[in-house]
Amino acid sequence: MDREAHLLKEVADGNEAAFTELFKLYQPRLVSFFLQRTRDRHASEELSQETMVVVWERATTFDENARPSSWIFGIGYRKYLEWRRKSAKSQKLFQTEAERDVEILPHRAGTGVSGQLGQEELMQQVRHALKALTEEHRTVMELTFQQGLSYDEIAQILGIKPGTVKSRMFYAKQQLKEVLVKQGMKGDELWKISQGA
Amino acid sequence: MEDLARGMKREDGLHQEIIELLPWYLNETLSPEEKQKVTDHIKACRACERELAEVQGLQKIVIAPAEEFATEAALKNTMQQIRSRQKQAAPAQREQRASWWQRFDWTGVLRPRMALGVAIMATLFIGFGWLIGQQFQADREVDYRPVGDALTDQPQVLPFGIWLQGKFKMDMGRQTLSEESFILLFNNKSKDLLLTSEIQAAEISRAGKANQGLQLTGQYRPVGYTISGPLVYEGSEAKASFTERQVIMDSSDKSQGREQKAPLRIVDLNNFPVVLDFNVMSHYAILHRIIVDRLRQAIPLDQLQFTAITPQALKDNPLIIKKIEAAQLVYQDKTIETKRYELEMGTGANLLRFYLYEEATGKEKNLIAIHMPVQSSLPALSDIVAYRSDLYPQGLELAQGAK
Numbered sequence: 394m395d396r397e398a399h400l401l402k403e404v405a406d407g408n409e410a411a412f413t414e415l416f417k418l419y420q421p422r423l424v425s426f427f428l429q430r431t432r433d434r435h436a437s438e439e440l441s442q443e444t445m446v447v448v449w450e451r452a453t454t455f456d457e458n459a460r461p462s463s464w465i466f467g468i469g470y471r472k473y474l475e476w477r478r479k480s481a482k483s484q485k486l487f488q489t490e491a492e493r494d495v496e497i498l499p500h501r502a503g504t505g506v507s508g509q510l511g512q513e514e515l516m517q518q519v520r521h522a523l524k525a526l527t528e529e530h531r532t533v534m535e536l537t538f539q540q541g542l543s544y545d546e547i548a549q550i551l552g553i554k555p556g557t558v559k560s561r562m563f564y565a566k567q568q569l570k571e572v573l574v575k576q577g578m579k580g581d582e583l584w585k586i587s588q589g590a
Numbered sequence: 591m592e593d594l595a596r597g598m599k600r601e602d603g604l605h606q607e608i609i610e611l612l613p614w615y616l617n618e619t620l621s622p623e624e625k626q627k628v629t630d631h632i633k634a635c636r637a638c639e640r641e642l643a644e645v646q647g648l649q650k651i652v653i654a655p656a657e658e659f660a661t662e663a664a665l666k667n668t669m670q671q672i673r674s675r676q677k678q679a680a681p682a683q684r685e686q687r688a689s690w691w692q693r694f695d696w697t698g699v700l701r702p703r704m705a706l707g708v709a710i711m712a713t714l715f716i717g718f719g720w721l722i723g724q725q726f727q728a729d730r731e732v733d734y735r736p737v738g739d740a741l742t743d744q745p746q747v748l749p750f751g752i753w754l755q756g757k758f759k760m761d762m763g764r765q766t767l768s769e770e771s772f773i774l775l776f777n778n779k780s781k782d783l784l785l786t787s788e789i790q791a792a793e794i795s796r797a798g799k800a801n802q803g804l805q806l807t808g809q810y811r812p813v814g815y816t817i818s819g820p821l822v823y824e825g826s827e828a829k830a831s832f833t834e835r836q837v838i839m840d841s842s843d844k845s846q847g848r849e850q851k852a853p854l855r856i857v858d859l860n861n862f863p864v865v866l867d868f869n870v871m872s873h874y875a876i877l878h879r880i881i882v883d884r885l886r887q888a889i890p891l892d893q894l895q896f897t898a899i900t901p902q903a904l905k906d907n908p909l910i911i912k913k914i915e916a917a918q919l920v921y922q923d924k925t926i927e928t929k930r931y932e933l934e935m936g937t938g939a940n941l942l943r944f945y946l947y948e949e950a951t952g953k954e955k956n957l958i959a960i961h962m963p964v965q966s967s968l969p970a971l972s973d974i975v976a977y978r979s980d981l982y983p984q985g986l987e988l989a990q991g992a993k
Contacts (some may be wrong), residue, residue, distance in 0.1 A: 409669070409950050413665060414663070414788055416664075416668065417661055417665070418666050420661055420664055420665070421661060427656065429654070442664055442667055442671065446668060446672055446675065448669050449668075449672050450672075450675070451935060456905045465941065516650065519647075519651050520651055523651065523652070527980065529980070531834075534648070534652045535652060536611075536619060536655050536912045537613045537614065537617055537652075538613070538648070538649045538652040539615075539652060539653055541618075541619065541653065542617075542619065543617075543619035543620070544613075544614050544619075545613055546619075552751055552752045553752065554954060556954055557954070559610040559611070560610070560677060560981075562610070562613050563609065563610050564981060566644070566645070568983060569648070571983075571984065582647070583643075583644040583645075583647030583648050583651070584640065584643050584647055585647070586643050586647035586650050587643040587644065587646040587647035587650065588643065588649065
């Protein structure tokens with residue numbers, strides 16, 4: 394049994410010290426996960442605490458063979474969905490691409506905007522373009538890169554098939570490149586960023 | 591030549607498999623076998639090496655700088671919440687409640703005009719969020735129990751699981767008719783299915799948002815159907831309920847401030863009924879699932895006959911599969927291999943022919959496009975093509991000759 398699963402078992406027995414350790418491991422990760430979704434720091438901190446309350450209360454139902462991260466993030470994800478339901482933001486469901494909060498840069502035909510940008514600016518531009526992706530796509534990216542979860546774990550959290558997780562990631566990257574091209578860039582910015590150029 | 595073609599196809603499949611694994615190769619969560627496979631492939635494949643570099647770029651972008659959080663204060667706060675909840679916890683058992691289907695207030699939720707004021711829209715497109723909320727509020731005993739890795743693909747993680755969700759966009763020629771976000775939920779306890787969706791109708795005469803909900807048994811037999819909004823034929827809301835032999839439809843117009851009810855309409859059913867509302871693209875997704883399931887049960891094609899119901903006009907028509915063949919679609923100049931089902935419904939002057947395009951990705955078979963060619967039974971002057979806009983945001987096109 395790994396350390397986190399052991400901690401959860403202790404939490405199930407009412408061990409507060411184990412809960413404290415688990416809390417310190419997960420709360421920052423949860424806040425960062427919620428912050429990406431809600432863009433509201435206060436709401437994110439509250440959601441992380443609510444999630445950990447459920448972890449405390451439901452630890453007895455944790456299956457030792459499962460992964461603690463997918464169990465905890467699964468609870469967190471459902472807490473987030475509840476929050477989204479209540480939030481006024483959920484009324485903006487049918488935003489079209491043009492309505493999304495993305496500033497479309499003027500197209501400079503032939504020049505390729507990215508050729509003129511420094512690394513930091515380039516990263517900022519691409520981060521900005523990320524906002525044009527659907528939330529489903531961004532969630533898979535964040536759970537993978539920010540939270541370091543496997544595709545199986547992500548599938549369990551989101552309640553979808555592992556194959557869907559992989560295809561969402563694939564299409565998310567494709568779509569990001571398309572958005573970059575629409576913004577007058579060349580579409581090779583991810584490669585440039587990886588090269589540190 | 592055939593060997594070469596087969597070899598190339600295998601090679602393409604391997605590339606795709608490797609490319610899809612790269613994000614998790616980078617975050618080091620692949621199994622040792624998968625990791626080895628990716629490592630070996632990248633060594634010999636320049637294209638995948640470049641893909642890996644792009645994914646590394648993506649990783650750099652997505653990883654946000656670490657922030658300091660006031661963990662101690664948050665912990666203290668959380669412990670206070672836990673203690674206060676422990677004090678409040680009532681020992682009394684909650685009464686047994688009706689199934690969530692029965693508790694689902696269809697009429698209230700699906701009323702269109704009210705939606706503007708009371709954020710009902712949220713309940714449909716992210717319907718499962720709402721339902722989860724309801725389920726958790728109403729039934730505190732619902733568990734967060736994980737089911738272990740072996741069952742990751744199964745929908746048993748929650749009392750209900752998401753079977754299918756996505757978005758369809760329907761175009762007629764260059765004009766967009768509507769866009770629909772749908773979700774299909776499976777109830778693990780009752781084994782029932784619930785399809786809900788929100789449709790943004792774009793035509794000038796019917797612009798606006800419509801909501802629909804279709805309740806089915808686990809064998810895809812319809813139990814109830816509700817639609818409200820601008821797509822409803824002669825009214826603003828329509829409800830259908832099903833018995834073994836009949837469908838009963840109730841429709842009304844509530845748009846003028848007072849409710850005007852249309853007389854009940856009852857139609858006899860002769861075969862396994864399939865609700866098929868031409869405005870609701872997700873209905874084709876259900877139809878596609880039924881067909882795939884039936885074919886999996888080795889039911890011969892000529893015995894696969896359904897009764898299709900068009901709820902707005904409430905007509906029942908025989909629906910048959912004429913042909914299944916390989917076909918191609920085009921996405922941004924790239925060819926996509928699909929399986930195409932040719933279906934026919936109705937007879938004589940009312941005959942309607944349409945095509946469903948299925949894409950197989952691994953074990954999953956998804957309906958990715960629906961095509962209705964120009965024909966005498968349809969008023970459309972251009973072909974109607976609906977496609978999964980969440981998977982193919984730039985739009986799928988029919989391959990040359992498919993029209």
